[in-house]
Amino acid sequence: MTQLEKKVIALLKDDARRSYSEIATLLGVEENQIKTIVTDLEKQGIIVKYSAIINTEKTGEDYVDALIEVKCTPQARSGFDAIAKEIYKFPEVKSVYLMSGTYDLCIQLESKTVRDVSLFVSERLSTIDSVTGTATHFIMKQYKEGGVVLNDETDRRSDGNT
Amino acid sequence: MDYTKYLNKTALGIKPSGIRKFFDLASERKDIISLGVGEPDFDTPWVARDNAIKIIKKGYTQYTGNAGLPKLRELICKYYLDRYGVKYSPNECLVTVGASEAIDITLRAIVNPGEEVLVPEPSYVSYCPCVQLAGGIPVAVPCYAKDNFSLTADTLKKYITDKTKAIILPYPNNPTGAIMEEDGLKEIAKVIIEKDILVISDEIYSELTYNEKGHVSIASISGMQERTIVINGFSKAFSMTGWRLGYLLAPLEIFEVIKKIHQYGIICAPTISQYAGISMLEESFSDDFNSVNEMKSEYDMRRRYCVSRLNKMGLTCFEPKGAFYVFPSVEKLNMSSDEFATTLLEEKGVAVVPGSAFVNGDCSFIRISYAYSLKQLEKALDIIEEFVKEKTK
Numbered sequence: 340m341t342q343l344e345k346k347v348i349a350l351l352k353d354d355a356r357r358s359y360s361e362i363a364t365l366l367g368v369e370e371n372q373i374k375t376i377v378t379d380l381e382k383q384g385i386i387v388k389y390s391a392i393i394n395t396e397k398t399g400e401d402y403v404d405a406l407i408e409v410k411c412t413p414q415a416r417s418g419f420d421a422i423a424k425e426i427y428k429f430p431e432v433k434s435v436y437l438m439s440g441t442y443d444l445c446i447q448l449e450s451k452t453v454r455d456v457s458l459f460v461s462e463r464l465s466t467i468d469s470v471t472g473t474a475t476h477f478i479m480k481q482y483k484e485g486g487v488v489l490n491d492e493t494d495r496r497s498d499g500n501t
Numbered sequence: 502m503d504y505t506k507y508l509n510k511t512a513l514g515i516k517p518s519g520i521r522k523f524f525d526l527a528s529e530r531k532d533i534i535s536l537g538v539g540e541p542d543f544d545t546p547w548v549a550r551d552n553a554i555k556i557i558k559k560g561y562t563q564y565t566g567n568a569g570l571p572k573l574r575e576l577i578c579k580y581y582l583d584r585y586g587v588k589y590s591p592n593e594c595l596v597t598v599g600a601s602e603a604i605d606i607t608l609r610a611i612v613n614p615g616e617e618v619l620v621p622e623p624s625y626v627s628y629c630p631c632v633q634l635a636g637g638i639p640v641a642v643p644c645y646a647k648d649n650f651s652l653t654a655d656t657l658k659k660y661i662t663d664k665t666k667a668i669i670l671p672y673p674n675n676p677t678g679a680i681m682e683e684d685g686l687k688e689i690a691k692v693i694i695e696k697d698i699l700v701i702s703d704e705i706y707s708e709l710t711y712n713e714k715g716h717v718s719i720a721s722i723s724g725m726q727e728r729t730i731v732i733n734g735f736s737k738a739f740s741m742t743g744w745r746l747g748y749l750l751a752p753l754e755i756f757e758v759i760k761k762i763h764q765y766g767i768i769c770a771p772t773i774s775q776y777a778g779i780s781m782l783e784e785s786f787s788d789d790f791n792s793v794n795e796m797k798s799e800y801d802m803r804r805r806y807c808v809s810r811l812n813k814m815g816l817t818c819f820e821p822k823g824a825f826y827v828f829p830s831v832e833k834l835n836m837s838s839d840e841f842a843t844t845l846l847e848e849k850g851v852a853v854v855p856g857s858a859f860v861n862g863d864c865s866f867i868r869i870s871y872a873y874s875l876k877q878l879e880k881a882l883d884i885i886e887e888f889v890k891e892k893t894k
């Protein structure tokens with residue numbers, strides 16, 4: 340990837356709603372060039388999707404985020420991939436990662452209630468044959484999400500005399 | 502009690518800072534969005550903070566030698582040689598309490614009562630008071646928007662008299678963001694050598710230049726090092742404002758006299774900060790100034806963003822190539838800089854610094870600092886745009 344492509348990606352990761360013209364201004368290049376780069380990155384599947392970061396505390400809606408550690412027995416030919424696939428097909432699963440260390444898969448789950456989470460674990464996860472164990476962690480508070488500190492720190496600078 | 506008779510006349514006569522005055526106004530309100538602060542919004546890099554903590558734990562909390570830690574002075578000399586091609590011996594390097602102290606004691610070391618010191622205008626607020634306190638007479642040398650606020654040899658010539666002792670060369674410039682290119686420096690160097698005056702070169706923003714060539718120190722121009730006192734520091738390059746760490750580089754004979762004033766007035770720069778400075782420079786040499794460059798490219802984006810937005814809304818500004826300020830004109834609104842800044846603050850809650858803080862009298866420019874996140878810049882500039890629209894109706 341070129342230096343410029345990397346910079347474009349960094350700017351979009353920071354704020355996906357930046358226009359081509361704004362990105363062009365920030366990087367000091369022509370707008371058309373940015374348009375070509377972004378379209379290309381989308382086509383290649385490098386930019387997969389643009390989404391919003393939500394401060395769930397402020398939405399006033401019930402919302403539970405959980406991280407679930409999963410231990411499983413890899414299958415003969417497909418290793419962990421087939422198990423991951425079985426798990427990620429559920430819409431409430433936000434992300435699935437294969438991990439190094441003491442467990443195998445890490446699932447990030449987005450549900451309405453604690454009960455939803457327990458149902459997911461007891462009825463969906465544990466019933467998958469190769470799953471040998473799970474540990475569920477509820478997320479209690481969001482401090483930083485997608486690189487953004489949610490309750491912004493105050494500016495400590497003193498408006499001195501410089 | 503009438504205190505005036507007890508107080509020093511020169512100190513009494515110094516007018517209050519225009520920046521201070523303005524922020525006192527701003528501090529009366531809570532919901533202000535500020536684009537006023539003249540210090541980096543980045544935290545000091547972790548190496549410096551970490552090393553300072555270690556140094557405190559080890560108990561290295563005594564004074565250092567007057568001139569500063571030998572290791573730090575060596576590194577500063579290496580820095581000036583590597584970055585700007587000027588060779589100094591550590592014996593010509595004095596570590597100070599910020600560039601601020603360096604400015605003050607340099608002026609006190611060279612100025613005799615009644616001698617004139619040229620101060621390009623607009624520029625940083627501390628020069629004129631320091632000249633006055635040293636017994637000298639500050640003489641403003643105007644720099645013009647048509648020259649992108651750099652100093653020209655022609656203007657300079659007009660202001661040199663028999664009494665001129667030195668000129669302060671404040672580039673990259675606060676508040677205009679102007680820099681001096683090598684050619685321009687050569688032109689003014691000719692005049693300076695011919696008229697036999699000294700140069701105090703405040704290069705505190707030297708790391709923050711956005712042109713191809715980067716900062717050029719006037720000390721690197723042939724014949725200039727012997728008549729130049731270079732002033733720089735860690736505040737802006739390494740986001741270390743609160744550490745109060747700066748330095749100056751000067752020919753040995755001048756250095757010795759400046760050091761005497763420092764020795765009696767200050768003893769030494771803060772020891773812990775000096776150690777932090779050592780680790781900061783060592784780290785920078787070892788990662789090839791990577792973190793400085795990253796910070797700079799962040800400033801650079803904000804700079805382009807501000808210039809583009811301001812010009813679009815009709816507050817014209819040239820593209821500044823240094824520091825972290827843009828200096829747009831508010832002429833189009835038929836307002837003075839004071840009026841613009843005060844009305845903007847009162848009606849919209851956005852603080853910018855009026856150009857009047859940096860000149861004698863008023864002018865039609867305002868200083869916008871881009872030491873703020875793009876998000877905050879966008880928010881504030883949206884409001885300024887709305888304000889400009891309302892006022893031009």
Ligand SMILES: Cc1ncc(COP(=O)(O)O)c(C=O)c1O
Binds near residue numbers: 598703705747
């Ligand atoms: C041009 C200029 N010189 C010197 C200083 C003071 O720097 P220091 O923190 O090193 O005293 C500043 C601070 O804003 C400045 O803008």
